[in-house]
Amino acid sequence: MKDNSSDTKDIVVLIVVYVAGVLVSVAAVVIVVACVIVFKRKRAKMKIIETGNRNRQAARTPEFVSTMEDQEQLLLSNRHNRSNGTYNPEFEMNTLPRPHIINEIDSLSATVIHENRGYDNNDRNIVHSLHNYHEENSCDIQVTELLNRIEELKKDNEQGFKREFALLPSGELHTCFVGKHKDNLAKNRYKTTFPYDHSRVILKEEHESTDYINANYVKDVNGDIAYIATQGPRANTVTDFWTMVWQEDICQVVMLTNLTGEGKVKCIQYWSEPAKSMRYGHFTVDTIEERHYAHYSIRKFKVCNRKKHKIRFVHQYHYTMWPDHGIPDPLSLVIFHNHVLRTKPDQTMYPVVVHCSAGIGRTGTYIALDALFKECNKNGKINVSEYVTFMRACRMNMVQTYEQYKTIFSALNEEFKAYINTKTTSEFLESVNDLTADTPANQTFIYTEFEKLLQIQPEYSDNDYKVSKTRALNSNGKILPHKYIVYLQSPFPDRGNFINAIHASTYLKNNGLIVTQYPPLGDAVDFLRLILDNKSDIIICMDPLSEIQSCSTWLPEPSSTKKVVPYEVLFKSESQTDVKVTNIDIVNIEALAQPVVIVEPKGPLRTTGESQGTLHLRSLVSYAIDASTENPIIIIDRDGASLSGVFCAVFNSVQQINMDDSVDVFTTVRQLQTRRPEFCSTLNDYWLIYRTLRDYIGTTTKSIYSN
Template sequence: MAKVLKENTSYCQLKNSTSVVWENVWKMYQKNRYKTILPYDQSRVILMADAEHTDYINANYVKDNDGKIAYIATQGPKGRTINDFWLMVWQENVTQIVMLTNLIEGGKVKCKQYWPEYTDGEFYGNISIRKYEETQYAFYIIRKFSMSHNEGSRDVTQYHFTKWPDHGTPDPLSLVLFHSHVLRTRPGEKQAPTVVHCSAGIGRTGTYIAFDALCKEGKSKGTIDVASYVKVMRTCRMNMVQTYEQYKTIYLALNEEFKAPVHTKSISAFRERMKHSFREDSSDHVIFEKEFKCLSDIKPVCTNSDFRDVALHTVNTEEEEVMQLDKHNLYLTPTVYNRGYYINTIYVSSFLEENAFIVTKYPSEDGAVDFLRMLIDYESDTVICMDPLAEIESSTSWLPEPFLIKLVGPYSLQHEGGSEIDVKVTSVKILDGRESTHSIKIVQPTGPLKSIENTACLRSLVSYAIHISTENPVTIVSKDGASLCGVFCAILNCIQQINMDDSVYVFTTVRQLQTRRPEFCSTLEEYMLVYKSVKDFIEFTSEHVYSNH
C-alpha cells in the first residue's frame, strides 16, 4: 500500500507544462478531434506544405530519456486528417505505428479507420497504401502495409492493441506481451520515431510511450524515474498520462517487465535447448527447476478480498480446492428455478483468441444442472475432459448412455452417437423443455495424460481442440478445474504460437495463464509436461517446416 500511495503522491505533484500551443491552431479546429487537446508549438510536427495543404497536424515529437526524438504522439485520425496522417508517416520515415484504441468504444467514434480494408490498396492524397498482411492475436492485431509515393515505397507495420478498456486500464502483462512483439519485430536499423496514437493522443499514448522509454532506460542504466519521465513527455505534448490509474499502469507494467522479461525462442533454438533435457539424469532438469522456481516467486498473490464472490455464493466454500478470482467470474442466467448464478468457472484466453476456453471442474450430482446451464448460457458446444469419464464417478449424473434419455433438472439429454480414433467423442443433444436444443460434443482422452514419457494422448486431445471449427468457447474440465487444465491450455497456446510466429515462450505462456488461475501448472511435473509435449509436437511435425528457421 505504501508504494501505491507514493505513486499517487508523485502523480499528484506532476504539473502540466507551461509550453505554448501554436498561435494559429484555432484556424485548424476542424482538424482537431478534441477542442482542448492541442499540440505545443515548439514540438509540433510540421508537414511538408503544398498548395492544397497546410502544414498542420495534431501531433508532437516526444523525446526519450536520452533527449532523442523517439516518438510521435498524435490523435486518432479523423476523416479529414487521414491524408495528413499518412503524409506525416511518409515524411518522418516511420516504420511502426502503435494504435491503442478501437475505432468505436462505448458507442462513440474514437478513431476513423485510416487504412484500406482489402489488399487492393487506396490513395490517401499522393500516397498509396496497400494492406498485404493482417494477423490477429488474443489481445492485438498486426497489420502490414506497403506505402508508395512518387519518391519510392516502403513497408509500415501497425500494432493495434485491442483490449484497452474504455475508461479503464489494460492487464499489465498483456501490455508487456504486446510491447514485446513491437520490440522484437522492430527493424534493426530503426532510427525513425514510432507513431503512437489512441483517440486524443495523450492518455493511453502517454502511458505506452512512458512504458517503452522507461523499459529501455531500465535495461541500459539499471534505474528508472517514472515521474521524471512523465514530466519530460508533458513538455512535449499536453496532459500526457491523463489519470492516476494510467500512471499506476506504468508502474505495474514495468514491474511485470523487469521481474521476468519476455524471452521468445525460435523453433531451432528451442529444439537445441531441449535436445538433452529429458534424459534420465536429473541434472538435465535444472533449467526447468530454475524456471519453475521463478514462476512460483512471481505468481500473483491472492487475498480473501479476491475471492469475495466465492464466499457470498457458495455454501461449502471450504470444500473448494480451487477458487475462482472475482475479476474472472462467469455468471449464470436465472433460467432454472431456485438456482443461483454462481458457478466455479473462469474464462481463459488462447494465444489467438480472448476467452477461448471456459475452465471448470467436473460437476457433482447436485451441480450438474448448473454445468449444463453454463454450457447453454455461454454457447459452449465442446467439452474436453482431462480424464476418461469412466474414471469420474459423478459423470453418470450428466452423461447419457446410448439409446437412453437422461433427465437433469429441466433438461433432457440424448446420446447422439460417437466415435473413437485418437480421442473419444460423444455427441449429446440438450433439450430445455422450451423447444430449444443445444448440441455438444464431449471429448475424452483414450488414455492417461500425465505421462512425460509418452505424451501422445495429451497431444491428440490438444490437436482435436486446435482443429475443431467453432467460434464458441471450448469448455475444459478436470477434477479440480486446475490440474491438467493449465497444462492443456499452455500446450495449445504454445502450438498456436509456433504455427503463427515460428517461435515459442513456454515460461511466459504459463505465467500468463497463472494470472487467471494461480493453481495452473502448480507442480514441476506439470510444468515439465508442457515442455515435453511441445518438444514432441515439434519433433513429430514434418521436419521441413522448420528446416529454414
C-alpha cells in the same frame, strides 16, 4: 542619606520603564510592517494567479486567436523559415524537453506554475524548475526496489499514486497557436487537446494550405526524439497522417484504441482491408499481412508514394483490449510491448508513431513504459514522475489518469520480474533435445524457469476470493475463482449465478477458454447452464469419463436421454479415433436444441514409470486446434486446475508455433497463472508441457517431410 538612596531607585525605575516602552513600540512597528508586507504579497500572488487563470481560460477558446492575430501570424509566416524539413527546430534540445521561448501570454502561465510549486519567479527556465520540484517530491527507484515502492504507493486506497499524479504539472503549459487557428480547428478530434507550437510536427508536403497535424515529437530519457504522439486520424486528416508517416520515415505505428467505443468513433480506419488498396492523397496503402492475437493485432502495410514512385513498408501494432474506462492487464501490455521491440527493423533510428484517440492518455502511458524500460535496462533505475513531467512539456496532459500513471509502475514491474524470451521452434527443439536422460532435474533450464515462476506467481488477497468463498458450497475451498470468474446468466429458481469456472485466453483469442471442474453431485444443472449461457459447443475432458462418477448425472448413455430439470440431454452419436467423441443435444426450456461435442482421452494424460508418452494429451490438443468454433471451449477436469493448466499451456504454445513459428512456455504459463495461480503448479506438470511440445513438433515435422 536615606532620601538620596530613594531618589536613585526612582530614577532607575523610570529608566527601565522608558526602555521597556521603547522596545514594545519597536516590536509593534515591526509586527505591523510584517503584516503589511505579507498582505501585499498575498494580494499580488492572488492577482497573478487570477490573471493567469483568465488568460489560460481565454486561450482555450477560438476567440482568443483573433486577439493575438499579430503574434500568431508572425509564428505562422515564419514556420517554413525555421523548419529544416525534418522536425520543428524550436524543439531542438540537448537534454529533455524545455518550454519554447516564453512570450507575454505564456509567461503568466509560467509564473502561476512557479507560484504554485514555490519556484523563484525570476527564474524563467521551467525545466530547471521542474527538476528542482522533482528532486524534492520524487526520487529515482532502483529496479530491485520497484515492487516495494508500488506497495508503498498502494497503501490507504492508493493515496500515494493519487498524490504523485496530482502533483504533476497539468493543463495547457505552452502556446498552441497553430492548433487553435480557425483553419485547423476542424482537424482536431477533441476541442481541448492541441499540439504545442514548440514541439509540433510540421508537414513539408504542400498538399493543402496548411502544414498542420495534431502531433508532437516526444523525447526519450536521453533527449533523443524517439516518438511522435498523435491523435487517432479523422476522415479529414488521414492524408495528413500518411504524409507524416512518409515524411518522418516511420516503420512502426503503435495504435492503442479501437475504432469505436461507447457508441462513438474513436479513430477512423486509416488502412485497407486485406488484399485491397486504399488511396489517401498521393499515397496508396495495401494491407499485405494481418495477424490477430488475444490482445492485439499486427498488420503490415505497403505504402506507395505515387508522386515519388517509391514504396515503403510500415508495421502497425494494434492493442485491442484496453478498456474504455479502465486500464489493461499489465502483463498483457508487456507482452504486446515486447512484440513491438523484438520485431523492430535493425538499426532503425526513426521515431515510433504512437496514437490512441486523443493521443495523450494511453499514448503517454505506452511511451512512458517504453522509454523507462529502455532507461532501466541501461542504468537499473527509473523516475516515473520526472519522465511524465518531461512528456507533458512535449504534449499536453500526457497520461490522463492516476490509474494510467499506476499502470506504468505495474507494467514496468512485470517487465523486470522476468524477461520475455521467445525462441524460434528450431531453437526450442534444440534446447530440449540437449537435455540428456541422466541430467539431474534440478540442473536444467526447465527447473530454473519453474523456480522463477514460483517466485513471481501472482498472489491474490482474501478480498479477491470473497465472492467465491461466500457462494461456493461444493468446492471444498480448495481451488476457487477470483476476478476472472464466469457468472451464470440464465435465471434459475433457488440457485444463484455462481459456478467454479474462470475465463482463460488462448494465444489467439481473449477469453477463448472456460476452465471448470466436473460438476459435483447435485450441480449438473449449473454445468448445463454454463454450456448454454456461453453457447459453448466443444467440451474437452482431461479424463476418460468412465472414471468420473458424477458424469452420470448429466451425460446420457448411448441411445438414451438424460433429464436434468428443466433441461434434457439427448445422445446423438459416438465415435473413436485418437480421442473419443460423443455428440449430444441440450434441449432448453424453449425446446431449442444446442449441439455439443464431448471430447475425452482414450487413456490417462499423466503416465508414470518408464512410459512417459504424451500421445493422449497431444490428441486432445490436436482436436481442439483443428476444431472450428467461435465460442469458448470448455476445459474440464477434477479440480479445474491441474491437468487443465497443462492442456491450456500446450494448446496456447501450439497456437504460437503455428502462427509465429516460435514458442515461449515460461511466458505462456505465467500469463495463464494470472487467471488461476494453481495452473501448472508442479515441476512434473511443467516438464509434461515441454515433453508434449517436443513430441508435437517432432511428429509434425515428420508428417511434413513424409508428405
